Amino acid sequence: MSLPKRPVFPAYASWTDKLGWYALRGAGVLVLLFLLLPILVIMPLSFSASSFLSYPMPGWSLQWYDNLFSSEEWARATRNSFIVAPLATILATVLGTMAAVGLARVNFWGKGALMSLLIAPMVVPIVVVGVSTYLFFAKIGINDTYLGLVLVHAALGAPFVLTTVLATLQSFNENLIRASLSLGAGHLTTFFKITLPIIAPGVISGALFAFATSFDEVVVTLFIAGPSQVTLPRQMFTGIRENINPTIAAVATLLIIFTTTLMLGLEWLRGKRR
Numbered sequence: 001m002s003l004p005k006r007p008v009f010p011a012y013a014s015w016t017d018k019l020g021w022y023a024l025r026g027a028g029v030l031v032l033l034f035l036l037l038p039i040l041v042i043m044p045l046s047f048s049a050s051s052f053l054s055y056p057m058p059g060w061s062l063q064w065y066d067n068l069f070s071s072e073e074w075a076r077a078t079r080n081s082f083i084v085a086p087l088a089t090i091l092a093t094v095l096g097t098m099a100a101v102g103l104a105r106v107n108f109w110g111k112g113a114l115m116s117l118l119i120a121p122m123v124v125p126i127v128v129v130g131v132s133t134y135l136f137f138a139k140i141g142i143n144d145t146y147l148g149l150v151l152v153h154a155a156l157g158a159p160f161v162l163t164t165v166l167a168t169l170q171s172f173n174e175n176l177i178r179a180s181l182s183l184g185a186g187h188l189t190t191f192f193k194i195t196l197p198i199i200a201p202g203v204i205s206g207a208l209f210a211f212a213t214s215f216d217e218v219v220v221t222l223f224i225a226g227p228s229q230v231t232l233p234r235q236m237f238t239g240i241r242e243n244i245n246p247t248i249a250a251v252a253t254l255l256i257i258f259t260t261t262l263m264l265g266l267e268w269l270r271g272k273r274r
Contacts, residue, residue, distance in 0.1 A: 039256060042249050042252050042253065043249070043252075043253045043256065044057065045057070045246055045249040046064055046065070046246055046249035046250040046252070046253045047060050047061060047062065047064075048060070048061065048064075048246050048249075049061040049063070050246070051245055051246070052244075052245070052246075053244060053245075053246060053248075053249060064245070064246040064247045064249065064250040065250050067247050067250075068247050068250045068251060068254075071247075073230075073235060074232075074235060074247070074251070076228075076230065077230050077231055077232045077234070077235035078232055080228075080229055080230060080231045080232075081215055081231045081232040081233075083146065084146065084149050084150055084153060084214060084229070084231060085153070085211055085214040085215040086211070087146075087150045087154075088149075088150045088151075088153035088154040088157055088210065088211075088214040089154075089157060089207055089210045089211040089214060091150065091151075091154035091158075092153075092154040092155075092156075092157035092158040092160075092161055092206075092207075092210040092214075093161050093203060093206065093207040093210060095154065095158050095161075096157075096158040096159070096160070096161025096162040096165060096206055096210070097161060097165050097199075097203055097206075099118060099158070099162050100161070100162050100165035100166045100169060101165070101169070101191070101195065103115060103162075103166065104166060104169040104170075104172070105174075118158075118159060118162055119159040119162060119163065120159075121155055121156050121158070121159050122159045122160070122163075126219045126220060127219060129152075129156070129219075129220055130219050130220040130222065130223035130224070131223065133148075133152050133220060133223065133224060134223040134224060137152075137224060143224060143226070144224075144225065144226030144228070144229065145226075145229070146229060148224050149221065149224050149225050149229050149231075152220050152224055153213070153214035153217060153220070154210075154214075156213050156214070156217060156220065157209065157210025157211070157213045157214055158210065160206050160209035160210050160213060161203070161206030161207060161209070161210055162206070163206070164202045164203075164205045164206035164209065165199055165202045165203055165206055166202075167202060168198075168199045168201060168202030168203075169199060169202070172195070172198060172199065176194050176195075176198075177190055177194060177195065180193070180194050204266060205266065208262060208263075208266055211262070212259065212262075215232070215233075216233055217231075217233060218231075218233035218234055218236075218237050221233065221234045222234060222237070232251065232255070235251075236248055236251055236252075
């Protein structure tokens, strides 16, 4: 679908309506720039020849990327992030999707309270989550383990999957399920052949949010992870606290590119599905 090159106003639109249309979009662009500039301004600093994060830059250099890829600490942190985040995303997507389908199909007393409980990790202060999780995991002995880190990251990401899939199910036609069951298909077959393909955009969107939540999480990781489970955000936090250098900017630049690629990939998948 091609977008119009310029807006098409109705015949009754006055010059004030047109001015308001352009003013609204201009304000939107300014807000977008205001939000993006602090992120984009860090990218040139990753190519700075200086040992400090400062403008103007004395020259251009790739030394901080070389330092990033040759450092064992950063390599371990990157490896841990790409172990924990995908596993947490898979677990959060499965649990969030199952919960959403169950809540959408069944009405029962206390459904609202259960929904509030399931999305609590989205609204409870993250420090509270970190402390409570640390105390609970300490009793069962899974602090300083990949299992504990994956479980808490999945718990933080599952509410995003739950809410996006629930929103998708609002427009789902239940007659398709009844038709499938009446033709002899089982519940699992109906789910994987009928329900899941239709709600796939919501599932993918929720999974992306869950992945971003896990990949960027630092507060809970500070409580749960041990020296062997240091992730990229925790390593960045340690670097900022102890020794600030443009290697942090190099990592931030790569994360910006990675996140942008994920978002563009999601939009491409949505476009292909439409």
